[in-house]
Structure formats: structure tokens, C-alpha cells
Amino acid sequence: MIQFQYTRATEARMALDAISKDQSSMFIAGGTNLVDLMKRGIVTPERIVDISRLPLNKISYEGKVLKIGSLALNSTVAENKLVQHKHPLLAQALNAGASAQIRNMATVGGNILQRTRCHYFYDTSLPCNKREPGTGCGALEGFNRMHAIFGFSDKCIAVHPSDMSVALLALDATVLVEGSKGQRRIPFGDFHRLPGDKPEIDTNLLPGELILGVEVPDNGFAKNSHYLKVRDRASYAFALVSVAAALQIEKKVIKDARIALGGVAHKPWRLAEAERSLIGKPVSEASFQQAALLAMQGAKGFKHNEFKLKLAPNSIVQALKVASRMV
Amino acid sequence: MNRFFDKVIGDPMNRVDGKLKVTGAARYSAEYQLPNISYGVIVSSTIAKGRIRSVDAKAALRSPGVIAVISHENAIRVPGWADNEHPTEPPTGGRPLRAFHNNRVYSNGQPIAIVVADTYERARHAAMLVKIEYDTDKHETNFEANKGKAVVPAVVKKNPKSGLADYERGQAEGYKTAAVKLELEYVHPTEVHNPMELQAITAHWEADDKLIVYDKVQGTKPTQQAFANEWKIPVQNVKVISEFVGGAFGNGLHNWPHETAAIIAAKMVKRPVKLMLTREQMFFMVGYRPYTWQKIGIGADKDGKLTGIYHEAIGQTSSYEEFTESTLQQTRMMYTSPNIGTKYRLLPLDVSTPIWMRGPGEATGAFALESAMDEIAFALNIDPVQFRLMNHTDTDPDKNLPWSTKYLKECIQVGAEKIGWSKRSLKPAGVRSGEWLVGYGMGVGTFGAHRGAAAVRAKLLANGTVVFQSAVTDIGPGTGTAMVQIASEHLGVSPDKITFQLGNSDFPQAPNQGGSATVATVGSAVVATCKAMKEKLLGMAPAADKRFAGLKVEDVTFDKGYLSLSRSPSVKVAFTDLLKKQNLSELDVLQDSKPNQEANKYSKYSFSVHFAEVHVHPATGQVRVKKVVTCADAGTIVNKKTAANQMIGGVTGGIGMALQEEAVMDHRFGRYVTKDFGDYHVPVHADVPPIEVYFVNKPDYIVDPMGTKGLGEIAIIGVAPAITNAIFNATGKRIRELPVTPDKLI
């Protein structure tokens, strides 16, 4: 780890000022991702601005919108009664992530901004365009079992590891951010980006911008939603494939649907076409199978992750079955 | 904890050092704070093969707090390594890697330099600043691509009678003419050693020729000898302390380059050096269970009698040092087949050297053998439990000797009952629980019941307490606790008055803690020492009470610190009074013990059987182990709590082996890519179901005077196939390549 300066901010303005003065500075919230990356020399900020004490940890409900402060802890959000009542999918996704200890440190903002777990990104002696642009993608011809089947480029086939973000995407959340030019709102689907030619940039957040919180609008999915995470062990592992499935069902007919996948792309992956295909359909395995088929259009596997081409549709069907209480 | 035979011999006594461990008072190798201590961090290679062109330490040396950067360019010469060349004899043979000995790189992750600084953080930072340039050679790390280049081990070439030589009983490939026969290949990936405590050493030269190390090892005496040889100093000038070991499953059975690196550094900076490997370095530097390919040809007649097994294995080793393990031994002795053949080969690759890992060889071999047994039972349409019993052998067909003891049949019967085997369907995918497919499987394990030589000292003090000493280590099984119990029983002193000191090379001789042999080896020496102590006490007794004159130890009862006449117990005298009478402040006894020749007339093995119930989700391929029943025939159980602890730990390791563990290497770089606990999975609590443990608990007095047989290894041997066999029973899918992850089942 390189030597760095430490500043603790007590209000948002102070954090933004500290960051804007110093190009090599970074925010730190729970530190559960950033500190690991610093220890390995993957990111090397010369100053860290501690935002963990900013008054941005509230969870409130105003005008049919659930507002979650960016510094609310993953565990606090998962246990919150409003969240459990209105958006159980979000609570499930949070509880499917990491371990209890880490969820007690990790914040909502940090979770959205966590970096990929690609092996090549983590090992500074191996090539990685995301870590060191121009060195090549180690995973492309390497060990790519955990990697993308959608939206990748020849520069990067890494996936975004967050579970919470998959649920937020399915729930049509908005991210509220503030930078030197003031505040702006980013629909969740536009927050993360695909690797393209610039895999080193994960999101559309501008340098120096601070996430203030996320907002989740009311919806009719609370009764029929499910977060399914398929992983290599029962707990404490990143997803091979995860599915956030939400249905609005009336008299056994699907009125509205949301499906998003984790572990398959550089960003949480929304399946708009599959969602549309379900509207007006009866709750049945056949409807779900058809949606899963549509969902997989354009997917492509690599040497070690071909299985995701089967696991993903299987998991979509399974998640929809559980969400609709067929099983 | 249930048990199914006989009376309880071993109290479930709490660990004597439990409080020290849970309160943090126990000191591990990296926790000795010597005056003027410095900290070392290893810089390791990022190429798999080649030569170091240069080590640029300038930036590191300018970094705050840095005391030295040591590599082959400036390291002092280790006097025991006379020649400069690394004396490898490819393709096998060779010897351990020598730290900083020359510019050669033999594997990725090899120690290249050590940075010493005044704090750990500063050393770690400076280590990142050391720039190493290489001339790279083409490396070979891909086992599958090089399988054809496997060779006969050098030990076999030197000694054709070695247990690793090709083996034939009847006709090696006799299975080929069987009515029902199968030929099956199994692959076991590399599994790394990564116990909770990282490998650590604190090295301190007390004088120019006097070394003390606090080192995480499994044997203080073998380590003492190794370092004395390396530094050409008298053995007694080396002191090795390993009082507490935070888990070791074989990784402490070898002295690794980082240990010598720390000792070199301590000598050069003239300060104590503390070195603890990082979690990632643990993947490269301290051995592993090697990648192994196996093939089994197995045949039986229509009635289910085995007619032949031919078992081949190729294990991975390094290019510079031969590592072998007894992968095939159990195939020679487990079942009654008239025709048995085994063939063991090694594949040297540009990787670091493997080392024994719990159930070494046997656990790998059992995966193939017990899977093949399940496969042929299925082909014969015979229940696999029935099939094992039908081919059970009452004598050792390999050595042609009677078993010292063997209660495997009983274990199988009890295990089958406790898992609910009767619910199993012979046809796969025949049982469901909701959406989940339910399967039952079993696997048998065995391991030699070994006993070595050791000595133990006991000191009876004036206050009636007794201190025992042995150089042995305790890598986790609760050795101190078991020894206190044995001493208590054999000396007649209550456990709370006994202390067992261990983990110090100044104490009497004990071998490595390994091969499940510690209780039999050191416990026997405790018994011998207790006997010698009793004789001394009895010799002193007539001075206190004439009625003890002329008696033998057998005529006297030793209990709670008193001697009494067995025929008239009211005639008694306290041990402490005997000391007082003679004006002695203590009574010191040192006794050694070694296995007797009589034992050679028997074949001595421990046995276990594991039963698993698993549920598999047909859509997602997720496997949940729902219950495991494990039954062990391990002789007398000294402490049923710590023994059950061993079994539960072994089964947990077996779940990891079956479902999760795999060190994946990217062969373009010859470097592991799954090298932290995020990527290399071991079971978490949610993966571990209730594990029911049963012990036969019948003494085997052929092995040792307590009647114990080893336990540590059989806890894991046979677990992985029990689980994969259950997966087959649940799904009809036979996965012959571990680990069985969800992708293989959808």
C-alpha cells in the first residue's frame, strides 16, 4: 500500500471540496472494497476522503418514493421494515451478498461502485485493460468461468459483482449524485456502462461526484418477487448467475414484469424484451421458458463460461417460478 | 455424540489450552515480540521459469524504515549448501528449493527477495517497489497437456521394492476378463494448504552460532536438525519453538524456502526477523495436494464378487524435488479381489513442490477407488453397501497378515442405519424433496495405524503436580489434552494436576506430528514414563511405610496422587509425602518407547466409513449436503470430544474436496488465478450439515498400550466419494472431475 493522506468529511460540501482540490484523491465509505484494492496496489489514491460520517444514511419514504442514503449500511437497509415491506427483492439481494460482517461495514454507495472481481484485474502481474489500459484482457483467452456472456468487448469481459445493484435495476431505481456543478439524477440503467474501448471506466459517474442516495419508486411487485443467486457454495461467494425477478400478477395473469441478471455482464443486465413478453401471459412454466429464451438472445460464452448460456435461462425460469409461487 | 460399542473410555474433557486459545493468550509463531525485532516480507517471482536478470532494490532501499533487501545477488551463503548450483536431477529426485541461492526461477511465486524493515507495513510497501527483471524460459505447468511425460519415481528406481513400485497380485490387469467390467478416469485438481494461521517464522541469532526460531512447523526436532545441517552448527545450538499451531494439515512437514529466507535475513541484519506469508503466498510456497489423474479398471462376476482392480495414478510434482504419496495403497488391501495391479507415476512440472495434505494420497486414491466401487455396484444392480460387505476381506490380502483389529463391517452397518439408507432408491433420481433430487452415497476410508519412537519426561513436584514434556507439536487435534488424559489414567493423578508442555526442541525426542501417529507414538511414551515414575515411587514407598516393601507395581493402586495396597486400600501414602521423606524437591523421569516387534505380525489400519445425504437442484445444479454420518474404527478413543472434533473437521474438508476446492492455474503464465479466499472456496457454515460421529471404540493393543489407532486422516479419506456417489444417486450424473460445481450438473 502506498502512503496516503486521510481527511474526514463531516458534510457533503466538505467532501466534494476535498476531492475537487486533489485529482489523486478518492472517497472512502465502508472501505471493504477500496482498502483491498489499495493493499494490492490496484488503485493508489494519495488522499482518501472519509465520507462514512456524512449524514447520508437515512431511509425514508416520501411521495411514493423510498429514499435510501448512500451511506446507509447494507445490513441496515436489508433489515429495514420499509424496505422489507415495499421492496423485499432489495432486502433479499442485499442478504445474498458477502457476509454479515462485511454487510455491517459496506454502504449503498460503495456497493454500487465496487469493482469487478476478475482474477486478472486483481493480479498486478497479469494483463488487464481495466486496471492498466493497453495491457490486454487476461480473461479473454484465460480462465473466464466467472465472466460475461452479454455486452462484453474484446478489451474486457469482466462482470459487475454487485447483487444489490441487480435488484435496484429491476426496481427502476434512480441514483442521486452531486458534483461541483450541482446535483443530478441518473436512472439506474444508465449508471454503469459497458466496457467498449474504455473498460477502465465502470460508470457514468463523473470524477469528483458523490453519490447522495438512491430512490426506489412504489410498484406492484412486493408480493411476487424473488432474488435467486446461484453460486459455488451456499453462502459468501459471488454469483455465477443471479436473477432479480419481479412480477405483478392479477388473477393468474402477468400485468407487469421485471427481470435483471447479475454475473453476466459488465453491468447489471436488464431483460426488457423478456419482461415485455410476459405481460398479458398466464403464470405458467411455458410463459417463463419463452421469456428465458428471449432473454438469451445475443448471449455468447467463452471457454469456461459456456455453462452460463444454460444456467442463466434455467435460473430465470426458476426465479420466476419462485416469484409467482409456482414452487 | 452417539457411540455404539462398549463403555466410554475417553472423557469428553475440554481442551487444556482452550482458554488460552479463545482469550488470545496462546502465542503463535508471529506473536513473539523480541527486542529490536524487524519485519520481513517476501518478494516472489511472477514468472514460472527462467533466470533473474536483475534485482533493482534502489527504490525499496530509499523507502522509509527499510533495513535491507536481500536476494541471491547479496545473500550470505548458507554453509550447508556447499555448491552454488541448484542440484536438481531432472526429471525427478532433486531436493528442496534453496532460498536466494542462485538466479534460477523454478516456479511462479518462488521467493526471490526479502525486504526487511522496522515495521511490517513499511516492509510490505517496500516489497512492492522491488523491480525484478527476468530472462524467461518456456515453462510447462499444464498437467493434462504433459500427462504423457510422466515418469517412474526416483525412489522406485533406487529401490525397486519401494511401496510405490508397480504392483501385481494375481494378474495386474485381470479385471479385463471379468463378466462386468468398467474403465474409468478420475481427476483431482490441485488443493492448497491454507489453514487459518498463515505460515510464519520469527528467527533470531542469539550468537553467531546460536539460532532460535519460533516457527510454524509440525515437528520441532526435525526442524532443529534441518537448520543445524543448513548452518553447520551443533544441533543443540538450534532451538525451535512451536508451542501453538493454528492448523496445519501437512504444510508444516517440510521446511520451506521462506524459513531459510528469514534466517538468512536475521543473520545479515543482525536483528530478529519476523516473517509471515500473505494469504496469496500460501498458494505458492508451502505445498499442496497435487493435481492427480487416475484410471481404474474394475471387474466383477455377475454375482457381485470382485475379480480384479487395476489402479493407475499420475501425480504432479515440481521440476526440482520429488514428492510422492501413497495414492494406491488402499486398492491393494481394501477388498478381496484376486487380481490387483497398481501403477504410480510422477509428472514433474514447473511448479512448486507439493506436500502431504490430510489423508495424503489416500484421500485422492479413495476418490477413485470408492467411486469405481459405486459405479460397478450400479452396473451390477447391487446396493453399494451390500457390495462392500460382499467383498469385505477378513485378512490383509496385500501383506498376507491378520488385521490387528478391524471393525469396518460394523461401521458400515451402523452408518447405513443412521443415515437412513433404506430410504435410498437403487435407481438414480428416484427420491425427491420438493423440487430437489435426493441422493445417498457412501465411501470407505483407511489409513495405516502407525506408531513411531518417542521419549517423554515427567517431573513430579513437591506440591503434587506433574509436568510432562515432549518436543511434539499440536497442530490442532488437542494433543496436550489427550496426553494429560493418558498420563492421568496411567499415573493416577487427576488431570487438573498435570501439565503437558510441548512444541519445544529442548524437550525429549518426538517425530513430526503427522500420519495420524501422535497419540500412538507420544502417548506410548507417556505410558512408559508413567510406569517408570510409578516404579520409582514404589521404590521410595517402604521408607514411608514398610508394608510397601518387596511389592511390584501391579500389586499397588495409584490413584489421585496416592499409592495404596491393592488388597488393603486403607494402606496408602501420598506421592508428595514420598518426596518429603527423601527431601526431594522433585522427581524427574525420562523414558523412551518404541513399537514392539510383535506388532509386525499384524497388518494395522484404521478404518472409516462416511455416508452422505445430498440434495441437488435440477435447474441450477446447486448441491446441498444435508446430512453426513461418519463412523470410525480407530481403536480406543482417548477423548470423545476432541476425537469427534477431528472427524467433523475431516468431513468438512471432504465436503470442500468434493464440491469446492480447486486451485486454477492460467498456464500461459504458470500462475494461479484463484488465489484468495474469494476465489478459492472452502466450505462455509451454510455448506456444513449436521455431522453425526460414531466410534467403535474398541482397543487395539497390538498397535500401542492405550489401544489407539490413528484418527486424523481417516476423517477425510472417503468423504469426497461418499458425496459424489450421493450426487450420482440423486441425479444419475457421474462427475469424475472434482470439484462438482453447479456448472457440471446442469
Ligand SMILES: Cc1cc2nc3c(=O)[nH]c(=O)nc-3n(C[C@H](O)[C@H](O)[C@H](O)COP(=O)(O)OP(=O)(O)OC[C@H]3O[C@@H](n4cnc5c(N)ncnc54)[C@H](O)[C@@H]3O)c2cc1C
Ligand atoms: C470477501 C468479500 C465478499 C463479497 N461478496 C459480495 C457479494 O457476494 N455480493 C456483493 O454484491 N458484494 C460483495 N462484496 C462487495 C461488497 O458489497 C462491497 O465491498 C461493499 O458494498 C463496498 O461498500 P463500501 O462502503 O465498503 O465501499 P468502499 O470500499 O468504501 O468504496 C468502494 C468505492 O466506492 C467509492 N464510493 C463509496 N461511497 C461513495 C459515494 N457515496 N459516492 C461516491 N463514491 C463512493 C469509493 O471511492 C470506492 O471507489 C464482497 C466483498 C468482500 C470483501
